[in-house]
Amino acid sequence: MTKYKNNNQFSFEITKRIPGQLGRAGIIHTPHGDIKTPAFITVGTKGEVRFVSMEDMLAIEAQAMLSNGYHLRNTSYEMAEKGGLSSWSGWDGPTISDSGGFQVMSLGSGFGKVVSMKRENEVMNTKQKDRFAKVSEEGVQFHDPITNQEDFIGPEESMQIQCRIGADIHMAYDELTSLADDYDYNVEALARTERWAVRSIDEHKIHCDELGYHQSLYGVLQGGRWEDLRRSTAAKFAKMDFDGYGLGGAFLKESLGDILKWCCEELPENKPRHLLGLSHPDDILIGTQMGADTFDCVAPTREARHGKIYTKHGNINILKFADSRELLDENCDCPTCKAGWTRGALRALLKSSDQDERRKYFNLASIHNLRFIIRLTQEIRAAILNDTFEEYKEEFLKDYY
RNA sequence: GGGGGGAUAGCGAAGUGGCUAAACGCGGCUGACUGUAACUCAGUUCCUAACGGUUCGACAGUUCGACUCUGUCUCCCCCCA
Numbered sequence: 203m204t205k206y207k208n209n210n211q212f213s214f215e216i217t218k219r220i221p222g223q224l225g226r227a228g229i230i231h232t233p234h235g236d237i238k239t240p241a242f243i244t245v246g247t248k249g250e251v252r253f254v255s256m257e258d259m260l261a262i263e264a265q266a267m268l269s270n271g272y273h274l275r276n277t278s279y280e281m282a283e284k285g286g287l288s289s290w291s292g293w294d295g296p297t298i299s300d301s302g303g304f305q306v307m308s309l310g311s312g313f314g315k316v317v318s319m320k321r322e323n324e325v326m327n328t329k330q331k332d333r334f335a336k337v338s339e340e341g342v343q344f345h346d347p348i349t350n351q352e353d354f355i356g357p358e359e360s361m362q363i364q365c366r367i368g369a370d371i372h373m374a375y376d377e378l379t380s381l382a383d384d385y386d387y388n389v390e391a392l393a394r395t396e397r398w399a400v401r402s403i404d405e406h407k408i409h410c411d412e413l414g415y416h417q418s419l420y421g422v423l424q425g426g427r428w429e430d431l432r433r434s435t436a437a438k439f440a441k442m443d444f445d446g447y448g449l450g451g452a453f454l455k456e457s458l459g460d461i462l463k464w465c466c467e468e469l470p471e472n473k474p475r476h477l478l479g480l481s482h483p484d485d486i487l488i489g490t491q492m493g494a495d496t497f498d499c500v501a502p503t504r505e506a507r508h509g510k511i512y513t514k515h516g517n518i519n520i521l522k523f524a525d526s527r528e529l530l531d532e533n534c535d536c537p538t539c540k541a542g543w544t545r546g547a548l549r550a551l552l553k554s555s556d557q558d559e560r561r562k563y564f565n566l567a568s569i570h571n572l573r574f575i576i577r578l579t580q581e582i583r584a585a586i587l588n589d590t591f592e593e594y595k596e597e598f599l600k601d602y603y
Numbered sequence: 604g605g606g607g608g609g610a611u612a613g614c615g616a617a618g619u620g621g622c623u624a625a626a627c628g629c630g631g632c633u634g635a636c637u638g639u640a641a642c643u644c645a646g647u648u649c650c651u652a653a654c655g656g657u658u659c660g661a662c663a664g665u666u667c668g669a670c671u672c673u674g675u676c677u678c679c680c681c682c683c684a
Contacts, residue, residue, distance in 0.1 A: 479638035
């Protein structure tokens with residue numbers, strides 16, 4: 203197996219804490235550079251952020267990229283040959299790979315559903331026979347309906363894939379439950395995720411020994427919305443040999459803060475925590491306050507593609523701004539706004555019948571939304587360092603909502 | 604002048620006696636979207652808040668009943684002179 207870049211060890215330092223809170227600003231050191239936290243990690247599922255170039259990534263001050271083990275299961279061999287995700291993709295900064303645990307839910311019980319945070323009562327799990335991911339103790343049987351490819355991926359396979367991908371930070375294999383799953387199912391799934399965590403560590407160690415150096419591994423916490431499950435699993439994971447922790451789950455918005463608090467109170471303070479899959483501004487603010495250091499999410503890019511644009515005074519739907527000569531957001535420092543693109547012009551690109559024009563819109567809108575969220579995390583960090591987190595949070599939320 | 608085809612909601616287009624306020628597509632309007640099966644998805648789109656009302660170029664018929672059949676008219680397209 204190819205050797206990956208490994209000129210310095212993974213480590214985490216806390217620069218400053220939010221007084222009286224679990225939150226902090228810090229720096230994660232990785233073989234491909236530092237991540238100043240809190241930080242938003244852009245999602246490049248298949249090794250690139252949709253409609254966003256590596257030059258754009260630098261322009262919006264993205265610090266790191268998260269890719270997906272399941273979606274890269276085939277490509278991972280080629281990545282290994284080329285020296286890993288970083289050299290394969292052209293993204294020279296820190297990288298994270300997800301285990302594919304999310305796909306256990308998104309292609310399984312939650313297939314065809316929105317991963318909603320506010321409609322618990324409407325959510326029903328997808329029927330067993332309609333799922334493309336079926337869970338057992340050993341792992342998950344995936345069926346790709348487009349290629350008809352069958353994959354069995356358990357913790358061992360996920361670690362093998364991730365070690366081939368060679369990101370700086372790997373995620374243990376987990377099962378994300380859906381909001382429709384009850385307490386009993388969560389107990390069962392959590393116990394399985396805990397066993398998978400042990401198997402992930404063991405398998406991961408084998409590959410690191412073969413490589414001759416350590417690749418970082420985060421344990422991923424589940425447990426749904428139940429305090430006893432969250433605390434007990436966090437306490438167990440705290441004693442395990444992980445380099446950091448992923449905070450996972452399908453969260454109801456109003457319970458996010460509590461759940462993070464339960465987890466982070468049990469976790470060791472000196473290891474970084476990544477809140478998986480969330481990035482709306484209120485989520486990042488509460489997440490940071492409750493102890494999360496990094497975030498990743500598809501929302502900024504997906505919502506951009508769907509016409510939702512982030513502004514300091516809330517979100518707008520670009521379709522409602524035909525002929526508007528306003529910028530997307532006043533005083534925005536993103537490349538799109540700095541280049542003078544107006545809402546009307548961008549709307550015209552989105553509505554164009556020309557594919558290239560639509561793609562241009564996707565690019566311009568995506569980098570605007572990404573920059574908005576990245577800037578938010580930068581401002582939060584600055585506020586923590588200045589001891590003004592509470593004031594910043596209050597003011598931001600007042601403008602935004 | 605002769606022959607043929609056609610006129611359906613903002614547009615395009617089904618429907619050829621009752622189950623049709625009228626399929627479907629586009630456009631419009633709402634709303635979703637959080638570790639990307641997502642350039643996607645859901646709802647709505649004659650008038651009315653609703654009860655209900657008025658429709659399928661126009662008028663006149665046939666029929667218990669017409670967007671669907673008949674006649675006349677208006678307009679559009681094609682072919683032959």
